[in-house]
Amino acid sequence: MNKIDTRTQILEVAQDLIQCVGVNAMSYRDISEAIGIRKAGVHYHFPTKDELLSTLLERYSTYVLRMLDQIIAAPEAPETKLRRYCALFETTLSSGDQDKACLGGMMGAEIKSLNPALTEQLVSFYRVNESGIAAILIEGQQTGAFRFVGDASTMACLTFSMLQGGMLLTRVKSDVNMYRAMIEQLIRLVKG
Numbered sequence: 001m002n003k004i005d006t007r008t009q010i011l012e013v014a015q016d017l018i019q020c021v022g023v024n025a026m027s028y029r030d031i032s033e034a035i036g037i038r039k040a041g042v043h044y045h046f047p048t049k050d051e052l053l054s055t056l057l058e059r060y061s062t063y064v065l066r067m068l069d070q071i072i073a074a075p076e077a078p079e080t081k082l083r084r085y086c087a088l089f090e091t092t093l094s095s096g097d098q099d100k101a102c103l104g105g106m107m108g109a110e111i112k113s114l115n116p117a118l119t120e121q122l123v124s125f126y127r128v129n130e131s132g133i134a135a136i137l138i139e140g141q142q143t144g145a146f147r148f149v150g151d152a153s154t155m156a157c158l159t160f161s162m163l164q165g166g167m168l169l170t171r172v173k174s175d176v177n178m179y180r181a182m183i184e185q186l187i188r189l190v191k192g
Helices: 004-020 028-035 039-043 050-072 078-094 103-109 116-143 152-173 176-191
Strands: none
Touching: 004 028, 004 039, 004 050, 004 103, 004 116, 028 039, 050 078, 050 103, 050 116, 078 116, 078 152, 078 176, 103 152, 116 152, 152 176
16 A cells, blocks of 8 residues: 555544544554554654644645535525535534544544644634634525524524534434434524
8 A cells, every 4th residue: 555545544544533532532553453554654654643633634624614615605595505514514423323523523622632733723623614604694694594683703603612512412312313403493593
């Protein structure tokens, strides 16, 4: 297997592990065992865990934020855009054994153990997501589709918090249908 393939495998396994067990529970040993390489092979591609986490968060952010940009730019109703954004989280939660959470959410839960550079990356990920949600909400207000009370930035923060926290609550209760119900309640809330 060539270097690029192994590197990608490492990132994919690390992401799966973090989304299921968290940053601090994931180890290079876990990754090496899952891929079938020596721990030194993981260190070859990512000498430190911080380098691995930074690369992983950058890759994840690029993917999620590209999806968010596409949702915002789509010629669809604001409610459809908001539902599509929420579906990104539901898809993650519903995958595999229905035990995954957003990588950003899992890293956020352990923010005190992250170095300052990773914290900055994570804060940026949160801010851009909230700004994107706010753009959808503002469009909804302007078209009359959304009639919630309060400003769009605060509602965007509430929405992002519900999506992230709801994933963790759903994992505890093992009830993806509850997550879907929470999204429907959110839609009713923003429609006013």
